[in-house]
Amino acid sequence: MLSILDWGVLLLFVLFPFAVAFLRAEHAGRSLHHFFLADRQLPWWLAGTSMVATTFAADTPLAVTGIVAREGIAGNWIWWNGALGSMLSVLFLARLWRRAGVVTDVEFIELRYSGKNAAVLRGFRAVYLGLLINCVVIGWVNLAMAKLLSIVLGWDQLTAVFTGFALTTVYVAISGLGGVVLTDLLQFGFAVMGSLAVAIFALGTPEVGGLQGVAAQLPESILRPLPYFEQDSPNAETRFTISLATFLAYLGVQWWATWYPGQEPGGGGYLAQRMMAVKDERQAILATLWFTICHYCVRPWPWILAALASLLLYPDIADHEAGYAMLIRDHVPIGWRGLVLGGFAAAYMSTVSTQLNWGASYLINDLYARFICSGATETHYVRAARFSTLIIMGFSVVITLYLETVRQAWEFILEAGAGIGLVLILRWYWWRVNAWSEITAMVAPLLGLVWISFFTAATFPDTLLYLVCWSTVCWLSVTYLTSPEPESTLVNFFERVNPSGAGWREVSAKVGKHQVRDLLPRFTAWFAACLALYGLLLGVGELLLPTKTGPAPYFATSLACCFFLYHRSDSIKLG
Numbered sequence: 001m002l003s004i005l006d007w008g009v010l011l012l013f014v015l016f017p018f019a020v021a022f023l024r025a026e027h028a029g030r031s032l033h034h035f036f037l038a039d040r041q042l043p044w045w046l047a048g049t050s051m052v053a054t055t056f057a058a059d060t061p062l063a064v065t066g067i068v069a070r071e072g073i074a075g076n077w078i079w080w081n082g083a084l085g086s087m088l089s090v091l092f093l094a095r096l097w098r099r100a101g102v103v104t105d106v107e108f109i110e111l112r113y114s115g116k117n118a119a120v121l122r123g124f125r126a127v128y129l130g131l132l133i134n135c136v137v138i139g140w141v142n143l144a145m146a147k148l149l150s151i152v153l154g155w156d157q158l159t160a161v162f163t164g165f166a167l168t169t170v171y172v173a174i175s176g177l178g179g180v181v182l183t184d185l186l187q188f189g190f191a192v193m194g195s196l197a198v199a200i201f202a203l204g205t206p207e208v209g210g211l212q213g214v215a216a217q218l219p220e221s222i223l224r225p226l227p228y229f230e231q232d233s234p235n236a237e238t239r240f241t242i243s244l245a246t247f248l249a250y251l252g253v254q255w256w257a258t259w260y261p262g263q264e265p266g267g268g269g270y271l272a273q274r275m276m277a278v279k280d281e282r283q284a285i286l287a288t289l290w291f292t293i294c295h296y297c298v299r300p301w302p303w304i305l306a307a308l309a310s311l312l313l314y315p316d317i318a319d320h321e322a323g324y325a326m327l328i329r330d331h332v333p334i335g336w337r338g339l340v341l342g343g344f345a346a347a348y349m350s351t352v353s354t355q356l357n358w359g360a361s362y363l364i365n366d367l368y369a370r371f372i373c374s375g376a377t378e379t380h381y382v383r384a385a386r387f388s389t390l391i392i393m394g395f396s397v398v399i400t401l402y403l404e405t406v407r408q409a410w411e412f413i414l415e416a417g418a419g420i421g422l423v424l425i426l427r428w429y430w431w432r433v434n435a436w437s438e439i440t441a442m443v444a445p446l447l448g449l450v451w452i453s454f455f456t457a458a459t460f461p462d463t464l465l466y467l468v469c470w471s472t473v474c475w476l477s478v479t480y481l482t483s484p485e486p487e488s489t490l491v492n493f494f495e496r497v498n499p500s501g502a503g504w505r506e507v508s509a510k511v512g513k514h515q516v517r518d519l520l521p522r523f524t525a526w527f528a529a530c531l532a533l534y535g536l537l538l539g540v541g542e543l544l545l546p547t548k549t550g551p552a553p554y555f556a557t558s559l560a561c562c563f564f565l566y567h568r569s570d571s572i573k574l575g
Helices: 004-028 032-040 044-055 059-071 073-080 082-100 115-152 157-203 210-217 244-257 269-275 281-298 300-313 322-331 336-372 378-400 406-416 421-429 435-455 462-481 487-497 502-510 520-544 552-571
Strands: none
Touching: 004 157, 004 336, 032 336, 032 378, 044 157, 044 269, 044 281, 044 336, 059 073, 059 115, 059 300, 059 322, 073 082, 073 244, 073 300, 073 520, 082 244, 082 269, 082 281, 082 421, 082 487, 082 520, 115 157, 115 322, 115 336, 115 378, 115 406, 115 435, 157 210, 157 300, 157 322, 157 336, 210 300, 244 421, 244 462, 269 281, 269 336, 281 300, 281 520, 300 322, 300 520, 322 336, 336 378, 406 435, 406 462, 421 435, 421 502, 435 462, 487 502, 520 552
16 A cells, blocks of 8 residues: 555646646647647657657556566567667658648548548548547556556556546646647656666565576576577477567568557657657657657666566466566555656556547547538637547547456557558558558458457467468559559649659659659668667667677677768768
């Protein structure tokens, strides 16, 4: 239970967002641009930090704890592979999103495509992503927070869920994106402090014995950030890591093929919302780069260390995700416990506030204002946006009650979006992609998932590979069987966004711009940037928990790639 000091600290964390919300209420109410894009005036560091804060929810440490318990540190490649897509956004897409000048990435559909197909796709994606998928995401965040509060405070699940619902929905409806990102800044700092505190106190227990105790008591396979590549690796060891095939599937397929919030291959969702909310294209690039570094290199290791400690302290529990909450309950002292819970309340509110604002932007800008009530005043639309946040949160509460584990929801989202990622990338760089391509890429994995669920015994991640192959064949076939977008639409998009690459050569010739910039220098830079990022990530891990490899090769690779990027920066055109 919590002391009076703990409750006081926790109360401060909860009240802070409301103060910001009321200060930002008048500014957010001016127009949809103010409510959803903060009038496009965010600095890069604030937008980038908001991206990181949003992806740091109460569910993430719990999910990472469950992953480490089943598959060791290497199991985290299920989300570490997303760094490849994030770097793609930095070097290829961030500037293009800012240049497009739309309010949402769903509105982008009617900039890139035209006609009834584009309108149907825009309306469908607004409901599918803004309401259905968004509610699943909020549902698993609610589930994690409810699990945390039920273990630490003894609350039942309904009380925990409705408490989070009431607190977050009110301040989001008032403040708009400007208030959300301001609270994100401090909430991210508090959440990181809380994670560090849990890791330090858990490692400091006599049963664990610090980093040395972890290394001495746990099998090496759990501590390896990479799977075994040797064919003769011992069976007793490999059961605590992922297979080489799974590792290759993550790095070779998942990052570009599947849609997942915060790791969209085309840089969409709430990340695109923040790219479009900054002052200019350069700041969009810097914001996305800052997010990528913090997301993959700064945040994970406190969670992983705490997860390893939980394996030693609670080796026999059935729900390993709950082990993280038990660390807070049993090993974080009075005073600090309020800070830790406040940090996780901040992480929860940060994520849910973004999901609500982002989902409302789809429902209002791309459904209500586009198809139901066009031509109304900005004040009317802002009121509708505030009301829509209540609708989204209400649906998400219902979904929460049917979810059992965070990973269960993660895998469903990955499978439901399997195959669409390549379309979201190529629509920027290949003129032949049309609205039917994207419609097919959305529907095909859903149909395939139903078939696999009812008529096969396949499990994740094998299902992911089957669905990606099925969806890719479907949308490519439909692309060539249907007509391309009208020339006027393609020319308008090309002149407005100015994409690069040979995929627009035919269109560029029609507008008299025969020189299309080569993408090869950027692909080279992307490869080097990914190596630098992974070198830093793995080097930090080896520094904390040394294996036979040691940190030196990873840090050397990272430094060499950074040196290469610095000396090639003049030749890398990011436009």
